[in-house]
Amino acid sequence: MEKGSMMLLGAGDVERLMDARGLVEAVREVLVSDAVAPPRVSLEHGGAWLAAMPAAGLRLHVVKAVGIYPGNVALGLPLIRGVLVALDEGTGEALLAADAGAVTAWRTPAASALALEVLGYRGGGVLGVVGAGVQGRMHARILSSLYRPERILVYSITGRRAEKLASEVGGEVAPLERLLKESDVVVAATLSREPVVRGRLLKSGAYVVSVGAPKPVHEVDRDALARAGCLLVDTLDGYRREAGEAEDEPEGLEVVELRDVVRGVAECRPREVAVYKSVGTGLFDLAAAVYLARRLGLKA
Numbered sequence: 001m002e003k004g005s006m007m008l009l010g011a012g013d014v015e016r017l018m019d020a021r022g023l024v025e026a027v028r029e030v031l032v033s034d035a036v037a038p039p040r041v042s043l044e045h046g047g048a049w050l051a052a053m054p055a056a057g058l059r060l061h062v063v064k065a066v067g068i069y070p071g072n073v074a075l076g077l078p079l080i081r082g083v084l085v086a087l088d089e090g091t092g093e094a095l096l097a098a099d100a101g102a103v104t105a106w107r108t109p110a111a112s113a114l115a116l117e118v119l120g121y122r123g124g125g126v127l128g129v130v131g132a133g134v135q136g137r138m139h140a141r142i143l144s145s146l147y148r149p150e151r152i153l154v155y156s157i158t159g160r161r162a163e164k165l166a167s168e169v170g171g172e173v174a175p176l177e178r179l180l181k182e183s184d185v186v187v188a189a190t191l192s193r194e195p196v197v198r199g200r201l202l203k204s205g206a207y208v209v210s211v212g213a214p215k216p217v218h219e220v221d222r223d224a225l226a227r228a229g230c231l232l233v234d235t236l237d238g239y240r241r242e243a244g245e246a247e248d249e250p251e252g253l254e255v256v257e258l259r260d261v262v263r264g265v266a267e268c269r270p271r272e273v274a275v276y277k278s279v280g281t282g283l284f285d286l287a288a289a290v291y292l293a294r295r296l297g298l299k300a
Contacts, residue, residue: 007096007296014102017295018288020142023110024117026291030283031114031262033057037282039237042214047071049214055282059299061087062289064282066100070191079133080104086289088299095298096289105134107288108278109142111258112187112209115232115276116143118261119268121185121207123147128183130176130196130219132156132165135189135211140169143185153179177201188212188219193244199223199273206273210245213279218244220275226250229271234258234278242279259283 009017035057042051050067066082073079082100087093127149129140140152152171156162162173180186180201188197188210197208197220208228212219225231225245229252233239236257240246249255258276260266268274293299 006094007298009096009098009292011099011102014098014106014292017292018106020110020113020145023106023288023291024113024146026287027107027111027114027284028262030057030287030290031259035283035286037286039235039241040280040282042242051280053280053282053285055286056089057283057286058290059089060095060286060289060293061089061092062282062286064100064103064285066104084285084289086293095293096296098289098292101134103285103288103292104280105138106142107284108135108211108280109139110287111234111278111284112139112211112276113143113146114262115234115258115278116147116185116207116209118258119207119232119270119274119276121147121274123149125149125184126151126153126182127171128153128155128174128179128186129165129171129189130155130179130187131189131212132158132161133189136187137165137168139187139189139209139211140165140171143187144169147185149185153183155179185209190219191217192219193217195219195221195224197221197224199225199227202227202273204272208273208275209278210275211278213244214242215244215247218248220245220277222248222250224273224275225253227272228253228275230254230256230268232256232258232261232268232274232276234284235281238279238281239277243277245277
């Protein structure tokens with residue numbers, strides 16, 4: 001790369017540069033810093049969903065333009081596509097442009113891992129993954145590498161995809177009800193408009209991670225939220241505007257932002273189960289950009 005030129009990172013480059021534990025720590029660093037990210041701007045047009053997600057902090061300005069393109073599934077193309085651009089905060093120099101699908105695939109489960117940590121999960125047990133798309137696969141991969149579950153159960157409405165994911169991560173395909181009953185950690189990464197996480201089936205002490213969004217996606221039912229008592233979210237604003245769960249809250253549910261817990265200014269004390277809901281924030285993209293820039297020697 002010549003001095004002053006922008007580094008272009010395809011999906012393969014992002015995959016080569018990323019490390020799960022390093023990215024988790026980058027997310028933590030961003031959340032405790034003075035980094036800022038306004039609510040994302042989104043729209044639906046032509047059967048697709050498009051969002052612009054800016055953020056700034058740790059001497060970087062970043063913006064991610066990303067879309068969800070459902071028609072790509074039938075074409076064998078990635079569901080999520082776009083680009084993440086990082087600029088030097090002082091000069092505006094464009095440092096890197098990275099495949100947004102690959103960045104999102106990594107930064108979302110890294111944030112989920114941090115959320116599980118602050119909720120008290122220490123590893124082991126049974127990991128259940130509902131949904132066998134990119135986020136299901138990356139959550140299975142990253143959480144299993146960090147937390148070493150004893151078993152991994154996989155469910156998808158598309159049996160062939162579930163079998164493929166189970167084979168990749170050394171898990172087994174299971175019916176949804178069995179997965180919910182047996183799992184110590186349940187990851188929901190779907191586009192379901194009806195809750196796939198049913199509170200009455202969760203074992204006491206279970207942890208739930210739900211990353212399916214935006215509306216009308218609705219993955220976690222009212223019973224699960226009632227059993228939790230406290231819901232941990234990536235951002236309060238994003239949750240209120242974009243999570244289907246926000247429209248079906250049980251009375252008295254406490255909703256706490258991940259950043260406040262990481263900073264030590266708030267607590268989320270689950271009752272019978274612990275639930276984390278993520279709809280996405282530019283802060284996580286900033287963390288990924290910081291990590292990539294450091295790996296490339298573009299910033300300290």
